[in-house]
Amino acid sequence: MKRIILIIVIVLNISTLFSQTVFDALKTTQTEISGTARYMGLAGAFGALGGDASAIKDNPAGLGIFRKSEITGTMDVLMQTHKSDWNVLKANNNLYKVGFNNFSYVAVVPTWRSESGYNGLQSSNFSFSYNKLKNFNRQMNIQGGASSSSMTDYFANFTKKLSNNELEYDNYPTSKYSSVFDNVSIPWMSAMAHYGRLIGVVNDSTGNFLGWGSVLDKDEKITPSYTLEELGSVNEYSFGWSGNFSNRFFVGATINLQSIYYQADSKYSENFEKGGNMLLDNRIITEGTGVNFKLGAIVVPVDFIRFGASIQTPMLYSLNLYNSGILNFNSS
Numbered sequence: 001m002k003r004i005i006l007i008i009v010i011v012l013n014i015s016t017l018f019s020q021t022v023f024d025a026l027k028t029t030q031t032e033i034s035g036t037a038r039y040m041g042l043a044g045a046f047g048a049l050g051g052d053a054s055a056i057k058d059n060p061a062g063l064g065i066f067r068k069s070e071i072t073g074t075m076d077v078l079m080q081t082h083k084s085d086w087n088v089l090k091a092n093n094n095l096y097k098v099g100f101n102n103f104s105y106v107a108v109v110p111t112w113r114s115e116s117g118y119n120g121l122q123s124s125n126f127s128f129s130y131n132k133l134k135n136f137n138r139q140m141n142i143q144g145g146a147s148s149s150s151m152t153d154y155f156a157n158f159t160k161k162l163s164n165n166e167l168e169y170d171n172y173p174t175s176k177y178s179s180v181f182d183n184v185s186i187p188w189m190s191a192m193a194h195y196g197r198l199i200g201v202v203n204d205s206t207g208n209f210l211g212w213g214s215v216l217d218k219d220e221k222i223t224p225s226y227t228l229e230e231l232g233s234v235n236e237y238s239f240g241w242s243g244n245f246s247n248r249f250f251v252g253a254t255i256n257l258q259s260i261y262y263q264a265d266s267k268y269s270e271n272f273e274k275g276g277n278m279l280l281d282n283r284i285i286t287e288g289t290g291v292n293f294k295l296g297a298i299v300v301p302v303d304f305i306r307f308g309a310s311i312q313t314p315m316l317y318s319l320n321l322y323n324s325g326i327l328n329f330n331s332s
Contacts, residue, residue: 053104059296060252060308063242074102087145104129134234155193196329197233258290288319
């Protein structure tokens with residue numbers, strides 16, 4: 001006899017992120033389908049099915065489906081290939097990493113009703129699980145051919161109408177700022193480009209200040225290159241409980257703690273046609289923690305139909321963002 005199982009999933013997902021930037025929000029909320037091989041093979045469609053360690057993070061009631069205690073763990077392999085074509089010049093980069101994305105322990109504690117045949121609470125199940133919700137590891141390398149567009153032009157345009165005095169604050173000991181880098185109203189890229197002598201003052205014929213311009217000659221070409229390396233992950237640690245009532249109704253709850261770490265190191269360089277070069281080295285680090293709660297239920301009115309629903313509180317994050325930049329410039 002062929003049995004057809006109809007699984008109906010209802011997910012009420014309410015999420016709010018208190019973050020410093022939109023960039024942080026996108027990095028932390030757009031998670032991936034990861035977990036056990038079985039869970040990933042079904043694209044995470046376990047909200048009403050349960051009985052899988054990775055499904056607990058979607059619907060805590062799925063923990064109640066377990067009949068025996070178990071320990072599970074899953075490893076994965078990250079394979080990335082990157083190819084670029086920039087001004088006729090081609091480059092490629094490959095990345096291979098072995099990771100550990102899931103571990104869980106499920107403890108099934110039967111009650112006396114499970115052996116006596118009475119209806120009611122059949123078992124209380126407890127769990128601890130670790131899931132890697134997102135893997136940030138990525139790297140790329142781009143090499144470009146000769147170009148007439150330089151980052152120094154961008155620096156000059158970005159600086160716009162800032163006066164030369166505003167970028168020379170460290171020449172004024174009586175100022176409330178010890179240097180231009182302490183002045184939060186001055187963009188750090190403008191300050192670095194000025195001190196790196198990559199931009200210069202542009203005056204009109206009468207000596208009036210017009211703005212800033214690149215120190216490169218108008219017809220001078222540059223050869224650019226860019227590398228980016230990202231690392232880090234979003235990890236979730238969950239502690240859960242679920243009850244099995246008469247093998248027909250399952251309820252569960254979890255408290256979930258998240259740890260976030262993201263680091264991006266980028267290097268942009270230009271070799272100047274008439275001699276000299278520049279290297280801009282940036283680092284961004286975002287790290288923090290988060291906490292939320294999840295509730296779920298699964299109803300099995302008949303053996304071949306399951307209804308599942310879950311709801312979670314907003315994830316409350318506390319994030320710290322660190323930025324640093326180094327600019328090196330060599331002239332001919």
